[in-house]
Amino acid sequence: MSQTSIIRGSHLFTVPGPDGRWAALENGAIFQRDGIVEDIGAYSAILAAHPDAPVVGSDRSIVLPGFINGHHHVGLTPTQLGSPDLPLELWLIHRLRARYVDPYLDTLYSAFEMLASGVTTVQHIRAGTIGSIQQSEAAAREILRAYQDVGMRVSLSFSVRDQNRLVYGDDAAFVASLPEELQSKTNWHLSRFEASVDEYIELFHTLRADYSGARLVELQLAPANLHWCSDGTLRKFADVSEKYDVPIHIHLLETKYQKDYGLKRTGRSAFEHVASLGIAGSRVTIGHGVWTTESDLDLIADSGTHLCHNCSSNFRLRSGIAPVNEFRSRGINIALGVDEAGINDNRDMLQEMRLVLNAHRKQGMDTSDVPTPAEVLTMATIGGARTTPFGENLGSLKVGCCADLVTFDWDRISYPYLDDNTPVLDALIRRATPRDIQLVMVNGKVVYKDGVFTGIDQRDVLEKLSAHMQRPLTEAEQSGMMLGEALLPYARDFYRS
Template sequence: MSTSLVRSRAIIAQALDRQRWQQIDAGAVLQEDGVIAAVGTYTDLRKRYPNTPVIGNGNEIMLPGFVNGHHHVGLTPVQLGSPDMPLELWFITRMVARNLNVYLDTLYSAFEMIASGITTVQHIHGWMPGTPNEVETKADQVIRAYEDIGMRVSYCYAVRDQNRLVYQADDAFVESLPKELQGPMQRWFARFKLGLDDAMGMFESMHARHNPKPRVKIQLAPANLHWCSDRALTALSQTSRKYKVPMHMHLLETAIQKEYASRRGGCTAVEYIDRFDMLGPHLTLGHGVWLSEKDVDRMAQAGACVCHNCSSNFRLRSGIAALNHFEAKGINTAIGLDEAGINDDRDMLQEMRLVLRAHRVPGIGDEVPTMAQVLRMATIGGARTTGFGEQIGTIAEGKAADLSLIDWEQISYPYLDVEMPLLDAVIQRAKTGGVRTVMCNGEVIYDNGRFTRVDRENALKTLHDELQHALSDDEVERRNLSKALLPHVKRFYTGYFDSAKHEPFYRQSSRI
């Protein structure tokens, strides 16, 4: 049996409500085989378990491992040549991405996540070229990277079976292009050979092979309304309920997506997917920037969740989600770093501060995000959107021993007023450089800057070296196609909607 006693200056075990959290000064946790067996003071637990190995020096703050509720890639779009721009145009620039070693690419972002205290990630695998067997092999490589480094992963493959580049049928889009672009565009579409039935078969295969593992869960991802036919929505909803697995769906990230739903169904996107019995605690909407007030009420009634991707919404000009209203309605919310945070990395400590401050509307009311709320979003709120559910997200007996220890001196030096609440100090001041220890399932996977299972320097050097060769022929063609397509796609969306009709919800209500 693997047993250890984890010591701290103080434990911040969980958020109790918007203003309060559970705190245990001079606290400690006894973990046995990856499960928290006891929580109390270090003095008491040390007396009871005198021979148990101790982790921590007693001058660190212990928190639950964070959950990155929405993640896609390792090397960021900027690193791969895709600058920030409005989402629908940004999709076109993403065509320039290199052919990557997905195992090493996944490790790259995992290093960054763990170093900021993240122990669980919701990995939403994007559209992958290749045959069904090739795609499933790459999916397995992604999961293997997380297994090797020791993180938890709730994995889903984003299913899309229509409108794969713009919000229009593929054939119609190809026909709208100049003759010289039609061939390259058709070749680009032809690279993707995984159909809807293949995707559902891949889910079943991966669920059978991976879901029983303690640090891996397999769930479902309808990519977005415009990417999913009615047949796909039906299959995904039914499969989610049959296998009792969550779904994570991008929805209403932009105003153009809101207009698409109106044109497709004469209703909102939430009303449309509600026709397929998709709403419920098992569904998380990624982004949800353009939800209407009626949509928010329906989400709250159904118990559905929202993953708030604050940095991404800023970077891609999508808007500001109505987080204060979600909170007022009791919707469970998570925090996602998406492709990358505001500093083009995966730093949950910084993302929490961004969420805290991005929604500070004028006034003296208490409707703005609080420290405890942001902690909850990054822990139990995120946990509830994954296949791990209530197993993670808090420090309590019976929960998984997923913990992080942050150096108190890094937070408090050279001075910190004694009356400053502990959680305020941690969220406002903790940096990745102060993260000393990260534990997942009772195992230390990060110790004073060193990853215990994987050689970071060797992995990154190998990734670097593999990308030093010249672009392949298909990479060159995609790069040229992306540049040539951009003005045509921009024209497609110009005038797509009358902006006066689509005032964002965060401007419609002073409560937000």
């Protein structure tokens, strides 16, 4: 039996026009059947055509496409797990102290925050590959079970690496530079990376086949970064991507140290090098890209490669400010990612959009050529969709697209006063918070309404997560905590040399 509904609003922002602006359909409605948009028009006409369909939203609702978090890793944040904001390279060492968190509960924790801020699709990049391939597979299935239970759309990948696990240099050479009492402990840590690159590629094929019929699940590829991957590994991922037409998401040029590493290793920029190995083009997204050069940007634009802008992360880990205005001027597709956590240590996409809106303003009297609210909305919707395996089926509300959307309470946004000349979309992007969201729909199903998740008990999940984190530290967790602290000064010296 078909599942249908009508979503109405005072203003529907369905798709941007050729000029990039999102024109509103006033007093309009969307009719969806089994998760696909079938009809859009005036509310009166849609209701007359489908009189038996249930109606959600109201004549005071603002309707937008669901947001897409283009770059996500974990649930409990590094701050919650005891790691402060440090420069990225030191932060990664300190993160060795992170405790094990049940992947099902951890995933649900961040999914609650994302959905509550209007995110309907997430690119989940499973970072860290400690343990056997069987352990990674078990974690992947628990992550996907969590997203299925909460009703969120996901593209899952593993951030795979095969070298330089501690610093941007040879593991054995770094270990040899350490005091003798630290060498055995560090080698113990390195020995825990049991799974090979080929095993991860095989796991990708297994999961992709097993979830081929799941409408809310896709799999993609994520070679971790140039410094973490040998040329052979990068070629393998490029070959798989081309053969199966699967997207790649690669961290690249996040910090100055990564830029310097690329030049030292290859004699050219990191992007030029990975592009020479086949990692460039419309199937490839660069995560961060803070330290891209002018020639990089031209090559990225010419090749049709995408960029995912992780503004909060770049600020928090002192990586720099990505040249977003340069991305924009070249017509490069931009997605938005909240990464580990946003500027307020949560996964609030509305907050991330507002940060991006304000972070790239130029000094002076010229108010043109900076991101507009409409552009930021495009980044958070269509821009993100293009970086996922779901592609053009997401990010806008037009006939044939997925019925993934979010409705806002206009009265809450505009209360106690809003000048009539303030554009509705501008006001929403500048003012809306999660408390203003009425409902979130994924694949035609309302998964969040009036602050309540419809398919899962949020309080029960959070209580289980809290109880899980009260357990005593394991021996491995204690060792990781001590090692992360002990290695910090040696890692700092490595980058200073």
